[in-house]
Amino acid sequence: MGCDVSRPQRITVLGATGSIGLSTLDVIARHPDRYQAFALSGYSRVDELLALCVRHRPAFAVVPSTEAAARLREGLAAAGCATEVLEGEAGLCQVACAAEVDAVMAAIVGAAGLRPTLAAVEAGKKVLLANKEALVMSGALFMESVRRSGAVLLPIDSEHNAIFQCMPGDYARGLSAVGVRRILLTASGGPFRETPVEALLDVTPEQACAHPNWSMGRKISVDSASMMNKGLELIEACWLFDAVPAKVEVVVHPQSVIHSLVDYVDGSVLAQLGNPDMRTPIANALAWPERIDSGVAPLDLFAIARLDFQAPDEQRFPCLRLARQAAEAGNSAPAVLNAANEVAVEAFLERRIRFPDIAGMIEQVLDQEPVVPLPSLDAVFAADQRARELSREWLRRHGR
Ligand code: NAD
Ligand code: MG
Numbered sequence: 147m148g149c150d151v152s153r154p155q156r157i158t159v160l161g162a163t164g165s166i167g168l169s170t171l172d173v174i175a176r177h178p179d180r181y182q183a184f185a186l187s188g189y190s191r192v193d194e195l196l197a198l199c200v201r202h203r204p205a206f207a208v209v210p211s212t213e214a215a216a217r218l219r220e221g222l223a224a225a226g227c228a229t230e231v232l233e234g235e236a237g238l239c240q241v242a243c244a245a246e247v248d249a250v251m252a253a254i255v256g257a258a259g260l261r262p263t264l265a266a267v268e269a270g271k272k273v274l275l276a277n278k279e280a281l282v283m284s285g286a287l288f289m290e291s292v293r294r295s296g297a298v299l300l301p302i303d304s305e306h307n308a309i310f311q312c313m314p315g316d317y318a319r320g321l322s323a324v325g326v327r328r329i330l331l332t333a334s335g336g337p338f339r340e341t342p343v344e345a346l347l348d349v350t351p352e353q354a355c356a357h358p359n360w361s362m363g364r365k366i367s368v369d370s371a372s373m374m375n376k377g378l379e380l381i382e383a384c385w386l387f388d389a390v391p392a393k394v395e396v397v398v399h400p401q402s403v404i405h406s407l408v409d410y411v412d413g414s415v416l417a418q419l420g421n422p423d424m425r426t427p428i429a430n431a432l433a434w435p436e437r438i439d440s441g442v443a444p445l446d447l448f449a450i451a452r453l454d455f456q457a458p459d460e461q462r463f464p465c466l467r468l469a470r471q472a473a474e475a476g477n478s479a480p481a482v483l484n485a486a487n488e489v490a491v492e493a494f495l496e497r498r499i500r501f502p503d504i505a506g507m508i509e510q511v512l513d514q515e516p517v518v519p520l521p522s523l524d525a526v527f528a529a530d531q532r533a534r535e536l537s538r539e540w541l542r543r544h545g546r
Pocket of ligand 2: 303304305379
């Protein structure tokens with residue numbers, strides 16, 4: 147999919163008001179000759195979405211409700227901005243697959259992003275995938291849809307973007323065929339890497355959201371603290387690179403300078419390095435296979451001075467073990483893991499459960515829910531719903 151030099155590429159940003167969405171708009175604004183915002187979506191932050199519309203002048207904006215739409219329309223009219231406002235999931239799907247769109251940034255958090263992301267895939271778009279939960283929930287259907295539609299799927303998650311950059315161009319032939327021995331998925335270890343295990347009982351949402359290296363949305367910040375983020379990323383890597391879970395090894399690397407590595411059979415290990423700033427993978431995917439300025443400062447190796455590596459501690463981070471088990475079980479297990487995790491993280495952020503309960507709750511839900519095949523999107527959402535119900539039941543019994 148080459149870049150038509152006669153006009154800027156039109157980009158839909160799903161989740162424009164979030165951390166990834168804002169970084170995407172920052173990169174887009176640096177290259178008005180190459181990119182133009184076509185549609186932006188927001189959820190709770192209507193005023194922020196209004197400001198983004200005034201600044202980037204998209205053709206469409208999408209909000210969740212009629213109320214929010216009325217408020218946004220009023221603001222747009224007052225600002226003299228001609229952006230058209232759409233509502234709900236139908237609006238998200240419409241701007242994800244509109245004929246005018248060249249690329250879709252899928253940066254809604256959680257299961258809410260699945261249908262619009264799949265709509266972009268089915269329309270054969272260039273899809274920049276940040277919304278890892280969508281792929282974790284529906285991996286087999288998602289990848290099948292990519293193959294059928296000819297969509298170009300480019301990973302935004304920094305680790306997967308790094309792996310993508312370290313892979314040969316023909317990796318779709320299969321990892322063994324291209325000489326890949328292992329994928330080494332790096333993890334910072336999050337804010338609780340060295341917290342005594344007993345003290346994890348009392349950590350607060352604020353502490354969990356204070357990531358040492360990355361500034362991110364609240365859900366992924368808690369996932370990073372529990373290392374469920376790495377577990378979801380392990381599943382994500384298996385789908386993106388057609389790897390069995392045993393081929394993906396997690397390496398704790400506290401500096402977050404190496405974003406992941408690929409280990410080849412001849413002993414070569416290729417890594418991608420950079421400052422921890424999501425504008426690098428975003429710019430990489432937007433311009434791929436070309437390169438553009440992202441606004442990220444050059445890496446200063448002398449200031450970094452050293453890079454450390456450790457094996458992950460599954461005792462401290464049971465979520466990582468649970469995710470690996472779900473990856474191995476396949477079928478509905480990753481969707482159940484993801485749904486239980488979404489409910490658990492929200493409950494933790496609302497102070498209804500303690501931090502170690504996140505893993506405890508997910509483990510019980512996984513134990514209760516049989517592993518079944520997911521042949522359709524309806525089956526995916528049914529598994530997601532069952533897991534959410536079991537999670538809420540757990541919460542009623544054990545939560546505050
Ligand atoms: P965020 O919380 O900052 O933003 C989430 C966005 O999703 C917002 O625009 C919000 O309006 C929208 N949203 C939330 N709930 C919604 C719903 N029910 N329906 C429609 N829209 C909804 O999150 P983020 O940190 O930007 O992460 C977004 C996605 O990218 C996540 O899947 C995350 O795992 C992934 N990701 C983020 C980072 C990062 O550095 N932030 C890195 C890698 C991957
Ligand atoms: Mg990541």
